[in-house]
Each structure stands twice: as C-alpha cells, then as structure tokens.
Amino acid sequence: MGMLDATRTIQGSFGEIWCDGEWLSNFYSGEATADISYEKIKRAGTRKTGNKAGTIELSGTIKGYKVTSELARNVARVMNDGVGALVTQLTMKLADPEAYGYERILLKGVQFTKIDIMKFEHGSIVETEWPFVFDDFEWLNAIPKSR
Secondary structure (H helix, E strand, C coil), rough: CCCCCCCCCCCCHEEEEEEEECCCCEEEEEEEEEEEEEEEEEECCCCCCEEEEEEEEEEEEEEEEEEHHHHHHHHHHHHHHCCCCEEEEEEEEEEECCCCEEEEEEEEEEEEECCCCCCCCCCCCCCCEEEEEECEEEEEEEEEECC
C-alpha cells in the first residue's frame, strides 16, 4: 500500500445540503449518524460477554447562517395541535473535485427536534443549529473516480 495522496482527501467545503429539492445555501455543516445499541449476552464457559445488535437511532444536525425565518416557521407548526410536525427529506452531498469521487445521501422522514425561535449576539453573524431525527437513509449514486 502506497503513501496517502493528500490531494485526494475530501474537503468539506464542497458539501451541500438540500431540503425537498431546494439547496439550503446558507447551511455550511451537516452530520447524520446511526447509533447502534447492543445488549450484553452472557456466555457459558467464559468470562467474556457477547454483543447482540439492538435498536438503531438515526439522528443528525445541520448548521448555518440565519438568513430567513422560513425553516423555523415550518418546524414550529408542530406547536399547532391540528397540523402536526414537519416531516421532510434532506440530501447531503460531498463533491470535492480532487477527491476520488462524490457521494450523496438521502435522509428520509426527517423531523427537527429543536426550534431556534430567536437568537443573536451584538456584533456577530447569527448562526443557527437544527438537530433532527430521521427514519431511514439511502446512498444515491456515489461515484468513485478511477484511481
């Protein structure tokens, strides 16, 4: 195995976040994770326990600059008992032109878990953070470039 070609490492500056087909150009950070819980299994004849996969929790966060209140207003509809929570889809994309390829992930059944109602600090650009949970995900045409 050869030495790492540093130019092929993926630069996060080429990340994008899309919500239901609309580019959220003011968002500069995205993360989606799957937390797997394991149950300890006692095994006869040894002190070592085994592990059995259990529930999986899918969650993430997007961060960006506050430009409008549109997302906050849409998520806040959960406060209206007759309307219900916003359920949407997010697409996250990494496409560094020097890396070996690109990838896009579709997050399905996204529901935000916090509403930034108001937040500011004198002399600072207002940033916003939106944690969420989601039901499922799908890799969309991740294309490796030839090495």
